Amino acid sequence: MKFSQLAIYIQQIDKTQSRLEITRLLSELYLKLNKEEIDKTIYLMQGRVAPLFDPVEFGMAEKSVIKAAVSAMQIDPSLFKTKYQEIGDIGKTVEYFKNQYHSFEEMDLEIIVVFEQLQRLAKASGNGSQTLKQGILSLLIRQLNAVSCCYLVRIPLGILRLGFSDMTVLDALSWMLTGDKKLRGEIEHAYHVLPDLGMIGKIVKKDGIKGIKTIKPKLFTPIIMMRAERLSSGEEIIKQIGRCAIEPKYDGFRLQAHFDRKLNQVKLYSRNLEEVSLMFPDIVEGIKKQIHGDKIIIEGETVGFDPKTGKNLPFQETVQRKRKYDIAETAKTVPLKFFVFELLYIDGISYLSFGFEKRREKLTQMIEKNKNLVLAPQKIINDGKLIETYFDQAVSDGLEGIMAKKLDGIYQPGARGWNWIKFKRSYSSKVNDTIDCLVMGYDLGKGKRTGFGIGAFLAGVYDEKNEQYLTVAKIG
DNA sequence: CGTGTCTGCCC
DNA sequence: ATTCTGC
DNA sequence: GCAGAATGGGCAGACACG
Numbered sequence: 001m002k003f004s005q006l007a008i009y010i011q012q013i014d015k016t017q018s019r020l021e022i023t024r025l026l027s028e029l030y031l032k033l034n035k036e037e038i039d040k041t042i043y044l045m046q047g048r049v050a051p052l053f054d055p056v057e058f059g060m061a062e063k064s065v066i067k068a069a070v071s072a073m074q075i076d077p078s079l080f081k082t083k084y085q086e087i088g089d090i091g092k093t094v095e096y097f098k099n100q101y102h103s104f105e106e107m108d109l110e111i112i113v114v115f116e117q118l119q120r121l122a123k124a125s126g127n128g129s130q131t132l133k134q135g136i137l138s139l140l141i142r143q144l145n146a147v148s149c150c151y152l153v154r155i156p157l158g159i160l161r162l163g164f165s166d167m168t169v170l171d172a173l174s175w176m177l178t179g180d181k182k183l184r185g186e187i188e189h190a191y192h193v194l195p196d197l198g199m200i201g202k203i204v205k206k207d208g209i210k211g212i213k214t215i216k217p218k219l220f221t222p223i224i225m226m227r228a229e230r231l232s233s234g235e236e237i238i239k240q241i242g243r244c245a246i247e248p249k250y251d252g253f254r255l256q257a258h259f260d261r262k263l264n265q266v267k268l269y270s271r272n273l274e275e276v277s278l279m280f281p282d283i284v285e286g287i288k289k290q291i292h293g294d295k296i297i298i299e300g301e302t303v304g305f306d307p308k309t310g311k312n313l314p315f316q317e318t319v320q321r322k323r324k325y326d327i328a329e330t331a332k333t334v335p336l337k338f339f340v341f342e343l344l345y346i347d348g349i350s351y352l353s354f355g356f357e358k359r360r361e362k363l364t365q366m367i368e369k370n371k372n373l374v375l376a377p378q379k380i381i382n383d384g385k386l387i388e389t390y391f392d393q394a395v396s397d398g399l400e401g402i403m404a405k406k407l408d409g410i411y412q413p414g415a416r417g418w419n420w421i422k423f424k425r426s427y428s429s430k431v432n433d434t435i436d437c438l439v440m441g442y443d444l445g446k447g448k449r450t451g452f453g454i455g456a457f458l459a460g461v462y463d464e465k466n467e468q469y470l471t472v473a474k475i476g
Numbered sequence: 477c478g479t480g481t482c483t484g485c486c487c
Numbered sequence: 488a489t490t491c492t493g494c
Numbered sequence: 495g496c497a498g499a500a501t502g503g504g505c506a507g508a509c510a511c512g
Contacts, residue, residue, distance in 0.1 A: 019494070019497085059508080061483055130482095130509060163493095165498065230489095253486060272485075319486060319505055416496090426489090 001033055003114045006041060007148040013162050022164050023181075026172035033111075035205045039198030040115040042169060047158035049119040051196035053222050053273040058122050058156035060133050062090065065153050068134040069094045072141035073101045090157060094141065095150035103142040114140065118155060166414075169197050173204045183209055190215035192352070192413035195224045195273060217350045219258045219295055222269040224413035226342075228403060228420035232427040234387030240418055241406040243382040245356060246390050249422055250339050250376075251315045251400040252303030253322070255280070257338075259287050261294045279322060282331055283338045286372025293346045293366055300340035300376065307335055312398060340367060341376040341403075344411060355408035356419070380407070387423075395425055 009029045016022050033041055043049055050056040060068075066084070070077050075097055084093045121136040137156070141149050154160050170191060174183035190212045191200050203211040217223060231237050237244065254271040266284040268277045277284060283302060291298070304318035305311060313334065321334050343351050343363040351359045360378070367375045381387050387404065394402050401424035409419025 017493075057484065059483065063482060125508080127509080159499090161499070163498070167497070251487085270486075274485075315487065316504075322486060323506060325507085 001037055001041075001111050002108045003111050003152075004108055004145055004148050006044075006111050007145075007151050010045070010151045010160070010162065011147055013164070017163065019164065019168060022162070023168055023171045023175055026164070026168065027175035030172060030176045030201065030205070033205075035202055037111055038205050039202040041111055042198045042201045044111070044115060044118070044155055045160060045162070045169075046165075046197060047155050047160055049115060049122050051198060053195065053269070053275065055274060056119075056122050058118075058133075058158075059125075059129075060121070060137070060156045062157065064130065064134060065090060065137065065157060068137035069097070069141060069153060071134065072138040073097050089161075091150040091154040094153050095146045098141070098146040098149045105139070105142045106145065107143050109140075109143060114144070114152070121156070166191070166197060169201070173201060177204065177208060183212075187212055192224050193217040193350075194221060217297065217345045217352065219260050219297065219345075220265075220267050222256055222258070222273040222275075223297065223344055223352070224273070225254060225256060225271055225299065226411055226413055226420060227415040228422040229415075229418050230427060231404075231421050231423055234384035234391065234423075236384075237387055237404045237421055237423065238382070238384040240421065241404065241409070243380065244407060244421075245360070245378045245405040246381050246387060247341055247376050247378045247403045247405065248339075248394050248397075249400045249403050249424065250301040250303045250312065252301045252312075252318045252336075252339075254299070255283065255302050255338065256297065256299045256344075257283070257287055259291060259293075259296045259298075264288065276322075279324070279327060280336060281327065282336055282372055286338060290368040290371060290373040291366055292368065295345070295347050296366070297343075297345035298340050298363070298366075299342035299344060300338050302336050302338045304334040304336055307332075312337075336372070338373050339376040340373055341378075342411065352411045352413075355410060356405050357407050359411065378405075391423055401425055 006029070009025060013022050013025050016025065029041070030038055040049075043051070048056070049058075066077070066080060069075070069090075070080050080093065080097070083096060084090060087093045087096065117136055117140055121133050124132045124136075137153070140152055144152055151160065167188070170187045171181050171184050173187055174181050177183055186209060187200065187204065190203075191197065194200060194215050200212070203215070231240065255276070256269040256273075258267045258269070259265070266277060266287050267275055268280055268283060270276050280302065287298075302318075304313040304321060306313060317334055318336075321330055321336060323330060340363065343359045343366065345351060346362065346366070351362065364375060367373055379390065381390065387402070391402050394400075401422060404421040404423065406419045409417075412419055
């Protein structure tokens with residue numbers, strides 16, 4: 001399929017508000033694509049050239065895209081910026097200028113060709129790579145038509161803004177097979193353990209739902225991580241899920257660990273499924289030493305601690321461990337603990353659809369005494385007031401708050417359902433920490449907020465001692 | 477080789 | 488991360 | 495109630511440039 005034809009579909013979807021209609025349009029598009037195109041098209045429509053967990057990034061955002069557009073069409077940068085501020089969207093701005101600019105380099109490129117060029121762009125690195133990236137995008141802008149360019153430039157920006165995301169893609173894949181959403185559940189289940197929409201699309205295209213059914217959790221393929229809903233009191237939590245497990249909420253970062261004992265290999269994944277094993281050699285070693293079992297997927301929160309006092313560090317300091325260089329040195333000043341709270345898989349058995357209590361029971365037997373790895377403490381609580389007490393204790397211990405987990409709740413990857421509930425200081429109904437601020441300025445909005453004219457307010461307070469206004473925050 | 481700008485990823 | 492909005 | 499699109503602060507790292 002030509003990229004221009006894809007652009008027409010995207011344009012239609014862009015105009016459509018009804019999710020059902022979007023789903024229908026997507027399924028129609030998927031039907032027309034062949035099996036070599038569907039995965040690439042899905043990646044492009046997610047603003048990527050590879051699955052989420054591949055570390056392939058464009059390294060190109062607003063500033064660089066503008067440079068490429070300006071050089072492609074030989075526009076005065078300040079003219080572009082003025083128009084961009086007026087329109088509020090880089091894609092539409094490029095389209096506007098492209099409509100007035102005609103190049104004899106224009107040609108009807110295949111989707112696959114555009115994909116390959118964008119992949120080349122993304123992979124460019126080292127000296128002169130910025131020029132190369134801008135050159136590739138620049139040429140594509142001259143080759144493609146105006147509508148195509150609008151969406152082309154939004155791809156590296158990661159803001160297609162089409163009003164759909166993962167879940168709609170899964171719906172559309174079901175729709176492609178049966179004309180409705182009835183296979184969505186099965187496809188979604190596969191997606192959770194193979195979080196690669198392009199691959200899922202390709203499998204559906206090639207082998208239909210049979211192919212999907214063979215997808216199982218696999219070591220070193222990260223599983224989409226479960227997220228929590230929010231509530232602001234113990235009573236509400238009990239009302240929502242009744243008797244539940246309460247755990248501290250650590251202020252660090254989430255890690256999913258995969259361990260194959262025979263291969264003696266550990267891989268760690270961040271919340272967005274980025275592989276981060278090299279950043280945390282201490283956690284890797286801890287897992288090798290302190291875990292029972294041969295093939296394992298566990299999850300938890302990692303937090304830095306003060307080597308002298310043993311106390312957990314604030315996020316600001318823990319985050320310094322997220323680095324590529326000087327890892328060993330930083331590991332000495334900011335050593336880590338890994339508070340483990342989930343078991344997803346062990347020795348061929350997926351624990352995803354088991355209830356929390358069952359997962360926890362097994363997990364408890366798997367961790368060898370507390371060192372680098374610590375089994376997250378927990379308490380079963382049946383009473384809203386007790387939850388509040390536990391929460392207050394957690395806060396005064398310097399924790400972020402608490403997590404409440406439904407006892408028979410399955411592990412639901414993604415942000416679905418109420419099996420996990422977080423209760424943090426910032427939304428505790430007890431805390432009343434409002435202050436009066438002055439509006440000191442504002443940003444022009446982007447996207448939908450362009451028409452409104454204001455994106456975020458700059459808020460400030462008056463410092464009476466020094467008789468000056470100090471900025472406090474931007475508020476979206 | 478140091479500095480500034482930009483980007484991506486954590487929350 | 489939080490917050491808002493349309494469906 | 496949910497999915498999606500807005501927005502925040504702050505850190506490390508990659509390049510460009512003088």
